[in-house]
Amino acid sequence: MSKSLKAIRQEIDNINDSILEMLNKRTELIKEITDLKDQNGSEYFDPERETEMMKKVLSKNSGPLYNELIREVFSAIFSTSLKFMGISRQKKLLVSSSSNACFKSINEMFGLGNNEPVIIAGPCAVETPEYLETIAKHLRDKNIRFIRAGAYKPRSSPYDFQGLKENGLKILQDVSKRYGLFSITEVVDTRDVNLVTQYVDILQIGARNMQNFELLKEVGKTNHPVLLKRGISATIQELMLAAEYIALKGNNKIILCERGIRTYETKTRNTLDISSIPIIKKETHLPIVADISHSLGRKDIVNNIAKAVLAAGADGIMVEVHPIPELALSDSKQQLNLSEFDDMLDFIKR
Incomplete structure (x- = not known):
């Protein structure tokens, strides 16, 4: 049955x-x-x-x-x-917070005695020694230790100003040394890494090169601190993986930079992803700064955004400053003049 x-x-x-x-x-x-x-x-x-x-x-x-x-x-x-179990099929990253790898803070990299957020300021590009010296003197007077300026300028248009290259490096080195500042500039080619390390203190990997894996490996072989900018349309995970390329070559001096990502928004140059800051702090050992110039592309809201990224836990701010922004050879609309820069500094201290 x-x-x-x-x-x-x-x-x-x-x-x-x-x-x-x-x-x-x-x-x-x-x-x-x-x-x-x-x-x-x-x-x-x-x-x-x-x-x-x-x-x-x-x-x-x-x-x-x-x-x-x-x-x-x-x-x-x-x-x-x-x-x-909260286990991922992905290999545990060296840069992850669960790793035992030791990465340096910005203060440890440069022997700074305080834990205050750092300010990295300067023009978009090295243009003249006089301009750069004016900014360097102003930064020193404000007790700011980092100066940024591009010697190599990868631009969307091949007809735009591309930077002074090695001559720009020489100007940046001369001015930064005379005013006791740590210098940062972008390196864009594997063939130039050794040259750039001879002139500056921090190597910057720009947004366009975040996934230039051979360049990441090359800067990873150096003992120079590396500031790695988030790619134009990169996810947070992709930024972490890019940092991993540097770490795997032995460099433990990595600074991440949130500089905004491309979205449908047109009111700003890019969309600053403030949420990436606490996520990076939670999921990695790495310090992170926010570029409030390239992310916004405008300077009328810089003060509020600067305070916001610091409140979110950023280790510092990167901002463009120029003696006469309207005469700048690149990104003139987003660069602060010295008075506007001072206003920003006062605002974030309130």
Whole structure:
């Protein structure tokens, strides 16, 4: 006599109960493995082990389910177990907050005695020694230790000002040394890394080069601090992975920079993602500064945004300052004059 529908359903319910019990038992064993790996510092996710388990399961399958369907079921089990434990299939990053790698703070990189947010200021580009010296003197008088200026200027148009190149580096080095400032400029080519390190204190990787992986590896080989800007349309995870390229070459002096991302908004040059700052602070060991000039592309709201990024936990601010912004060879609309710069400094101290 054939079974009744009710009896068959009861058997299925019993099997479901058994599956549930076994899944929870499996998860308990995974927790034990995780604790053991924590003790010896091993990676949580082992792709070779997962592949081996899948092969064993499939080899024992006698149907009626096809191997393709069994693979789907067990892939879901593997994935769910990892998700429950907060484990990712991705390799743990050196720059992640869960890593034991040691990265320097900005103050540690430069032997600064206080923990106040840093201000990195200066013109978009090195233009003349006189302009740069005017800014350097003003920064020194304000007890600001970092000056920025581009010697190489990657521009959207090949007809725009491209920078003074090595001559610009020489001007930046001369002025920064005479006024006791730490200098930062962008390096755009692997062939120029050694040259630029001879002149400046901090190597900047611009937004356009955030995923220039050969350049990231090259600056990673140096002992120079590297300021890595977020790419024009990059996610936070992609920024972290770009930093990982630098870290993997042995450089532990990495500063991230939130400079806005491209969105549909037209009121600002880019959209400043303030949320990235606490996320980076939570998920990595790395310091992060905010570029409030390239992100906004305007200076009438700089004061409020400067205070906002510091409130979000930024380690500093990068801002463009020029003696006569209207005569600047690039990005004139977003550069502050010296009086506007002073107003910003006063505003963020209130």
